Amino acid sequence: MELQRIAVLGAGSWGTTFAKVLADAGRDVVVWARRPDVADEINNQRLNHAYVPGIRLPESLRATTDPRLALDGAEAVVLGVPSQTLRANLAEWRELLPADVTLVSLAKGIELGTGKRMSEVVAEVAQVSSDRVAVVSGPNLAMEIAAQQPTATVVACTDHERATAVQRASANGYFRPYTITDVVGCELGGACKNVIALACGIAHGMGFGDNTMASLITRGLAETARLGAALGADPLTFAGLAGLGDLVATCSSPLSRNRSFGARLGKGETLAQAQEATHGQVAEGVKSCTSIRELGAAHGVDMPIADGVHRVCHESLDPRQMAAELLGRAQKAERS
Numbered sequence: 598m599e600l601q602r603i604a605v606l607g608a609g610s611w612g613t614t615f616a617k618v619l620a621d622a623g624r625d626v627v628v629w630a631r632r633p634d635v636a637d638e639i640n641n642q643r644l645n646h647a648y649v650p651g652i653r654l655p656e657s658l659r660a661t662t663d664p665r666l667a668l669d670g671a672e673a674v675v676l677g678v679p680s681q682t683l684r685a686n687l688a689e690w691r692e693l694l695p696a697d698v699t700l701v702s703l704a705k706g707i708e709l710g711t712g713k714r715m716s717e718v719v720a721e722v723a724q725v726s727s728d729r730v731a732v733v734s735g736p737n738l739a740m741e742i743a744a745q746q747p748t749a750t751v752v753a754c755t756d757h758e759r760a761t762a763v764q765r766a767s768a769n770g771y772f773r774p775y776t777i778t779d780v781v782g783c784e785l786g787g788a789c790k791n792v793i794a795l796a797c798g799i800a801h802g803m804g805f806g807d808n809t810m811a812s813l814i815t816r817g818l819a820e821t822a823r824l825g826a827a828l829g830a831d832p833l834t835f836a837g838l839a840g841l842g843d844l845v846a847t848c849s850s851p852l853s854r855n856r857s858f859g860a861r862l863g864k865g866e867t868l869a870q871a872q873e874a875t876h877g878q879v880a881e882g883v884k885s886c887t888s889i890r891e892l893g894a895a896h897g898v899d900m901p902i903a904d905g906v907h908r909v910c911h912e913s914l915d916p917r918q919m920a921a922e923l924l925g926r927a928q929k930a931e932r933s
């Protein structure tokens with residue numbers, strides 16, 4: 598299976614950057630942009646200043662606002678829209694999907710209301726079997742990759758041959774994809790780390806340092822792995838790029854929208870103020886903290902950090918109270 602002609606739907610920071618990764622790997626890529634000004638800028642100036650400022654895009658990369666043109670003849674379709682709009686977006690595109698196309702999800706979130714992972718939403722809406730859907734996740738801060746700084750990632754698909762096709766299509770001199778078959782673990786790692794990054798941001802905004810961050814990262818990984826165990830993930834995935842790797846990158850980097858959003862909350866801004874400051878860019882954890890907390894509750898999994906982040910974001914819990922509650926929980930063994 599060779600994937601040469603690829604459509605990337607979504608020209609935000611990761612959609613645009615992943616389109617560049619594919620083009621730099623020699624693929625024939627058309628990106629769909631919602632905004633005409635973004636498509637024009639990509640086609641005429643090789644730039645997308647709103648989402649990847651200062652990055653020169655490959656000459657071969659083409660953009661359109663017409664999904665029909667983007668999807669025409671595509672052998673793979675990469676979905677680079679936010680988790681909570683993916684269902685509605687894909688429903689509009691479903692009739693245009695070429696037969697036997699490989700679907701690739703970039704989104705790191707859990708759907709509100711259903712608790713579904715993004716590959717589940719994709720398979721359901723596109724009416725395809727789950728082995729047609731691959732997921733890309735890992736320590737992949739878009740701006741660093743757009744600047745061609747080296748990184749590794751994971752392509753997860755239950756169909757190993759399809760995962761290796763996506764791997765071949767995206768591997769280049771600065772982007773090194775590995776394959777796994779554990780889609781559940783890969784997606785949970787990606788969605789949960791955004792919530793833990795919000796918690797780290799909140800702690801940073803409150804003035805706490807590296808011990809607090811490391812404690813949140815480690816205990817965040819513990820609650821992610823507990824959820825993974827309940828949902829059938831491979832525990833080793835959480836020690837890999839889509840687990841610990843992405844968690845460390847996102848929780849530590851000022852480039853992370855989730856961490857930056859949390860820092861604003863930790864400094865005392867309201868949700869609305871923090872949202873205003875994101876300039877329309879998505880901080881997935883703000884919504885996924887609620888769906889992940891509900892998923893945990895539905896499976897009897899204790900997720901105190903996700904619960905605290907949800908309450909700070911959506912129930913006006915004071916971050917100081919969140920910290921006091923996390924530290925005041927019943928004492929227990931580390932691996933209980």
Ligand SMILES: NC(=O)C1=CN([C@@H]2O[C@H](COP(=O)(O)OP(=O)(O)OC[C@H]3O[C@@H](n4cnc5c(N)ncnc54)[C@H](O)[C@@H]3O)[C@@H](O)[C@H]2O)C=CC1
Pocket residue numbers: 607608609610611612613630631632648677678679680682686703704705706737738739740877878879881
């Ligand atoms: N930016 C990053 O460093 C990375 C992001 N991701 C994930 O990729 C997904 C996309 O994120 P980004 O590209 O970073 O987001 P972004 O906020 O930079 O861009 C989102 C894109 O989706 C479009 N969009 C927004 N609402 C829409 C709607 N209702 N219908 C259609 N299109 C809509 C926007 O116009 C924009 O093109 C998220 O799930 C994110 O967690 C994953 C890895 C890295």
Ligand SMILES: O=C(CO)COP(=O)(O)O
Pocket residue numbers: 705735736737738739791794843846847852853854855856879880881
């Ligand atoms: O997923 C990411 C890095 O792997 C990007 O994180 P943010 O969405 O918090 O910027």
